[in-house]
Amino acid sequence: MAFRWSRWSPQFALAPAGGVTLVAFAGSIGWTIWMSLTRSRRFADYGINWDEWSRQYVRLLKDDIFITALKNMVVLGVGSLLAIVFGFILAAMIDREKRGEGVFRTVFLYPLAVSLIVTGLAWRWLFNPTLGVENFLHQIGLPWARFDWLNYPETAMYGIILGTVWQGSGFYMALMLSGLKSINSEIWSAARLDGVSFWRLYLEIIIPMMRFTFLTCAILLSLGVVKAYDMVYAMTNGGPGQSTWVPAYYTIDAYWQKQNLGLASAAAVVMLAITVAIFLPLVLITAWQQRRQEARAQ
Amino acid sequence: MPRVQFEKIVKTYGRVTVLKNLDLEIEDGEFVVLLGPSGCGKTTLLNLLAGLIDVSSGRIQIGGKDVTDLDPKDRGLAMVFQSYALYPTKTVRGNLKFGLAAAKLDHAEQERRIAWAAKLLQIEPLLDRKPAQLSGGQRQRVAIGRALVKQVPVFLFDEPLSNLDAKLRTETRIEIKRLHDETRSTIVYVTHDQIEAMTMATRIAIMNAGVIQQFDTPDAVYERPANLFVAGFIGAPAMNIFPATISTAGGKPSAVLKGVDSRIDLGGYAFATAPREGDSVMVGLRPEHFLAPNQTDGDVAARFSLPVQYTEKTGADATGYFRTDHGLMAVSVSPDRIGELRQGDVAALGFPHGKVHVFDAAGGQRL
């Protein structure tokens, strides 16, 4: 067959992206997995001792700090679900009460334009025990109030959760709003005619109709949690001690501080595994739900 | 040498075969219309000719050159699309110029062609406007202009009038016919509207389910439909088709209609093969050929006595529908006389000689 330029030119144009995907993503992931099986320290050591291939992983699992990091990640994930709930409530309210929608949306969304470092620093300042919110609460007559969560290992993660919820709720609100708007307006009319109560309407009708939006938010949230770094760095630097370490933190510390490439790679692979473990079921559920919806529509 | 040749074209999408071994030859200067219902494959055939999709097997030749593997721009074609497909960010002039610049014509030649096309289509005052500022009819003319400036021997039209209102449709139809006469180009035109086909085509290729049913002049397609599908497709209201059996009593062939108490005299019908007693056939009677109701004196091929089911009047035309055991018989009636037919009345209908169509009941072929 003759050479058809229209067939080949798009393929040439896709070559850079394909190359990037192959090398920077696929190749890199493969390389890191390889490294996690080696004893590389500061530099890459490509030899794998197959008797001890899981050495780094065992080390990770035995490391209390890594376990703490994993626990923190779970805590952060669960706590961040508040952002989705909060975002939904805000969206529902804005959608119901059309007044001032533009203003409220602008206010709720601006945190997304702010760097996580800046956000973290602001919250760190707010959590300052002597000069921050705690002091304020004491002054207005609540001497027993405590807002120094970042100073204690048990409560530090909650402070980070608060900061994360503050930053993320607007985003989920925006997603929920567009999900709400896509609901056929006749549903609202029908509900009014039927006299369905406020709560029942939302719980039994609206929320189920927004399954996809919720699933999308869940996917995005879980991935954000796995990647969380900037916020932790800015708010607590991992402290007090190592009580607010998250896996991303651990990985970066293992590479730069401990100069242990093998260990860092293993931690990164664990992060990837967690991502896949969360991502796959959620996406499958989404796809399954979508197929069910399409089948029903036929 | 035919200008456009399709040889053994097969097009499949996965397990679905859209075109099966299709052959078609279009002579230079013809205005060929591909006519058929949705899904018959006419647009697919046009897109194959244009090169926008590839054949699964077969060969396409344009002007004697094998173009099956060539890109659309190398085939020497121009196309006008149903939704005009004008480039929204370019002015009219820019739209006309785009293909010429791509073909690397020099500036002077580009300007000359644009001026020529603009004059021909009367779009000179619109040259500096953007498509969003034009009306539907104007956009269509620009789309035609974009094809004209390429000055190629073959033009393709993909249902160009579908998006226009009725009045504009008639005007543009005349316009396109005029362009054909002036430029003497070969046109391949896709539509599902038989009026367009009948008024514009030199030959019509009627398609159904990926197969060309008949490829003939409009007159031939109307007067001698090759099979039941063509017979039922051409003509509005559609031809009445009834099952019947051949009787050769008395040496003269006639058809005994089932479910209608009548016998049709087929003397003088040019049978391709001699009919035999008892053959199952389908008889076609066009509504517009019936004599006026209740005036059936004289020599007719068939007489019917049928009750009126209902009537329709559309200004210039009127149709009476008569009940038979085999469905309704449509008869065109003059609007003045339609009032005389009231529901339930039995009317006498006569059908003249020479206008009957007989088809084989099994295969649908014309006998």
Next chain:
Amino acid sequence: MSSIAEASLRHSRSVDETVAFPRKKKRISGRQIAILIFLTICALFFCVPLYVIVVTSLKSMDQIRQGDIFSLPWSLNFDAWVTAWDKSCSGTVCQGIKVGFVNSLEILFPSLVLSIGLSCVTGYALALWNVRWANSFLFVLFLCAFVPFQIIMVPLIMITGFMHVYGTIWGIAVVHAVLAMPILTLIFRNYYKGIPQEIMSAAMMDSGSFWRIFGEIILPMSGNIMIVVLILQITSIWNDFLIGLTYGGIGTQPMTVILANVVITALGEANYNVDMASALLTAFPPLIIYFVLGRFFVQGITAGAIKG
């Protein structure tokens, strides 16, 4: 006149004079007020951190030591801003955060060009051209969008080192381009899928050239999505910390990194007003873009997320 006519005349007169069934003017309901109050309280909650940053940056250290975090400044004191800009110390260099500002600007342009350029063309090719493996590639890109940075961090260090751009502006730009490629390509591809197929068919008949069609037809039609993507990327690049930290050298650290150094690793007593001023200055550019072009911002988020 008939009695009916008389009665209707009388009736029409009375309609002119009085309204037959006057309606009570609809008052704002209790529920609506409750919603508005709730939303306003939430809005205040969202404003608190920004308020605190601004206010603290304008106070003197004396006032700050008073401990009243929410109080307004006694006097508008921009000294902290000047110090932050010019003299604050990051590590051993006390050139202020303006260094970071310049660096971030320098990082911005190559990063934008690379990331948007690559994704735009890739999205165009996948959306409007017949490539057999397009769908598989899209799925792979979809997966890549979720890959955690850490797992490709070290290989990227090696790659940028191999390209001799590690530690330079272009190194950071390359990494930004790589990380943004999956999601930006998906965004562009979805946008270009919305272009009517017939326009592409017409363009193929006129000129089958990939690049000519891109430059003369598709790109001019991309205005809307370009703004959205630009805002998305500018915000993302400006606010980024980890990439700048990992791939930046001494002279190429973005503003966020310098900020972190100024505040977090400072020695001695923390100059809270200077710290807050530095944070505010770092946050300014994307915030301004947000308040001016907020509409596109929202579009960008929903575009990026819905496809994600």
